[in-house]
Amino acid sequence: MLDKTVSYYAESYDRNSSSRRKWYRNTDKILWTRGLKSTTSTMEEIKVSPDYNWFRSTVPLKRIIVDDDDSKVWSLYDAGPKSIRCPIIFLPPVSGTAEVFFQQVLALTGWGYRVISLQYPVYWDLMEFCDGFRKLLDHLQLDKVHLFGASLGGFLAQKFAEYTHKSPRVHSLILCNSFSDTSIFNQTWTANSFWLMPAFMLKKIVLGNFAKGPMDSKMADAIDFMVDRLETLNQSELASRLTLNCQNSYVEPHKIKDVAVTIIDVFDQSALSVEAKEEMYKLYPNARRAHLKTGGNFPYLCRSAEVNLYIQIHLRQFHGTRYAAISPDMVSAEELEVQESHRDSEDDQ
Template structure:
């Protein structure tokens, strides 16, 4: 059990990238945990936001690969926030604290929804330069739990975990995907009752994205063709919401492609960020860019980017 947790890559990551804890709210129990890796001279980094069950380290494979190519990457873990406005306000304060004017956001599931809400929240003085939305959604009503959202705070941990685990893949999966699920279950176990309850509340509280407020932001929608917690209807809704978004399709990957299909995910992330190279919003150290190298890599992996 837990192959990833004992893997050399994960151990190398934990021993080389420090976990920082930052408080930006008046309430000092609200602690942001984050890994900030890669060149500090990059002023518009890529920030990863985890799903309900995730901690900041679920993106360790992206951090290792992308920083190796010269990108600055930050992976976050949110404090306990009970509504979207409170989250957005806290996240804005965190970016101010980190002295980051604009950022690229990669959000997985709930993380993707929060990324869209933050882009919407800051649309008058934009803080989000682009979005990568992985297995994400635009309307919380798809989970049919808006009526229970207000009672999550009362539930004991084991009940909350059961709700989250209900969305994990239950069918037969390959060993790499099984390892990813094991790792996410382990991460889920590390979250306390209030962390879980608040994330489920954010996930299910009645809310939807207002696309007209974020229509000018470049978006890549990343999703999988095999079983995940997202229905086909939810995916279709995302395509409708962002008709000009780039699409990054993975044949398989389940709920956690960034763990079990990391090479493909990392490539799609690079393709998304390539459009900003040479601008002040590049997420990469200019001295490390080689577009030719990226083209070769795309060819090697045989992945085509469908743009619509």
């Protein structure tokens, strides 16, 4: 097993040359568990991988404006059969962009699913976000959808399901390393000041939640990739996301009790405390639980095969219904019979 010791530091440039701060990865050491051999690491492994390059070259990035404010632009990748009207939509964490779910897009579309991975514009208020997201679904002519949310993305997915509970737009939720109450971060008192902070300070706050110390190479590469994505976000994007992440709010579970939920989390180090995870289990006692032994904050990048399998298992329960996210041609008659029998048995209960 290959372990990389990973840490991050900020290098300040002279103000006359640049006012930005760039973040670099310190990978001077690679520690082998067997022997004391060391070598130099390959930087940006994911960014130069064949899968990522294939994704960028084959799936077009779309930009959509649905608000009166033309500066609010939704960026998204929409892949798979467009005839599917109930796709799975991926919502990124604070540090993420639409690209961070590229491995899910490639795998799921290969199995016949319609997948949308998006990046939200600058919204400073949860209700404003929910209204904008509803307009986006209207624009895409999507009645109901399945949502996969990572960290902040998962919280926003829950709030949107809650926001639309009287006229449901969310058929199911997959919550990855997510939370239901922003008070767990103990920053509700600073939420209204993020807009004043410079970008380098906001990045420092985000990086403070990234795992440090020895880890396997895939996890280190995932952090590399997320740092690269973080660097593409401007001050207002970061400040607004941190505001949504920390402003005082919580999920009202009684409003989304009929939504099917799968919770994906990890047993190793992540930004979520054990208490936050336990609170999610209490909030959704009937949710399916998918546990990963390792994966850190970004299992969809470094443990993509396992995460993709859990997503497929979650979506399989809707095969053969109007809310299937997969092309009917990709589902066998035998599987449809099995899913139908499962639904009948659940109805009897």
